[in-house]
Amino acid sequence: MDKQMKTIIADIDYLETVYRKLLTILPSFDITDKKILPYGLKPHTRSISWLVEQVITQQTKFNKKKLGLDEVIFDLPDTCLHDCEIKVGSKVYYVNVKIHDMGKKENKNDIAAVEKLYMQYSANPHYNLLYVCFGVLFDNITIKFHPKYLSIFSPQFLPIYINPRNDKIQAAYYHKQEMRTREDFLKLLRKSSKSIVL
Numbered sequence: 001m002d003k004q005m006k007t008i009i010a011d012i013d014y015l016e017t018v019y020r021k022l023l024t025i026l027p028s029f030d031i032t033d034k035k036i037l038p039y040g041l042k043p044h045t046r047s048i049s050w051l052v053e054q055v056i057t058q059q060t061k062f063n064k065k066k067l068g069l070d071e072v073i074f075d076l077p078d079t080c081l082h083d084c085e086i087k088v089g090s091k092v093y094y095v096n097v098k099i100h101d102m103g104k105k106e107n108k109n110d111i112a113a114v115e116k117l118y119m120q121y122s123a124n125p126h127y128n129l130l131y132v133c134f135g136v137l138f139d140n141i142t143i144k145f146h147p148k149y150l151s152i153f154s155p156q157f158l159p160i161y162i163n164p165r166n167d168k169i170q171a172a173y174y175h176k177q178e179m180r181t182r183e184d185f186l187k188l189l190r191k192s193s194k195s196i197v198l
Contacts, residue, residue: 004182008128008154011093015152018067018086019132022056025063026134028144029055040140045101052136052143053097057084081112081120081129098133100173102146108170112155114162114193117169121156121186130154133173153177156185162192 031041031048041047061072061084071087082094100106111131120127135149155169157177163170180188 001179002181004128005156005179008130008156011128011130012152012154015086015093015095015130015132016150018060018069019134019150019152021067022060022063023134023145023147023150025066026056026059026145028142031141031143034141037141041138045099045104045138048136048138048143049099052099052134053083055143056097056099056132056134060084060086079116081116094127094129096129096131098131098173100133100135100149100151102135102137102149106172106174108161108172110163110166110168111158111171112169114167114169114189117155118186118189118193121182125182128154128156131173156180156182160188160192167193 031037031051034040057072057074060067060069061074064070064072069086069088072084073087074084076082076084081096083097084095086093086095096112098109100109112129117129120129131151131153133149133151133153135146137144137146151173153173153175154177157179158169158171159175159178161170162168
């Protein structure tokens with residue numbers, strides 16, 4: 001196992017401790033009140049995903065001292081692969097937050113656009129993206145965070161399946177890691193995708 005792979009594994013372990021702590025802090029909340037949405041929201045993750053991801057990211061920043069973090073930056077362009085940058089000393093963690101509706105079974109989800117991932121990983125050899133997925137219980141207008149569900153993974157170690165309709169990597173949030181070097185990851189993306197033109 002090379003140095004970069006070991007770094008990813010250490011980063012996953014570290015973020016696991018940070019986000020397990022955050023799970024004990026995250027509040028349940030109502031998206032709105034029943035006067036505004038008397039019939040509630042449709043039980044689709046897309047109805048709530050952006051808002052819940054913002055709650056997670058902003059609560060990470062708000063509680064940064066309790067979590068032992070120096071800074072959390074989330075004011076980033078929409079084109080970024082990551083939702084926030086967590087800084088601890090000179091180390092930067094690039095984090096993309098996802099949510100899983102606990103009322104539904106685990107399926108393959110769109111994880112990332114292959115071309116964007118390939119370009120970012122090719123352009124910046126120090127860029128290691130990590131996905132952090134929280135489980136939510138979604139009832140009418142109320143969101144609760146599942147106290148145990150947390151999955152943290154690197155796209156580099158994903159089982160690679162590319163959805164031919166939208167050229168995005170798809171995977172279940174809980175999956176068996178496939179350990180591979182960055183070089184092998186880039187080769188596999190090139191081989192599997194039609195959108196990467198060299």
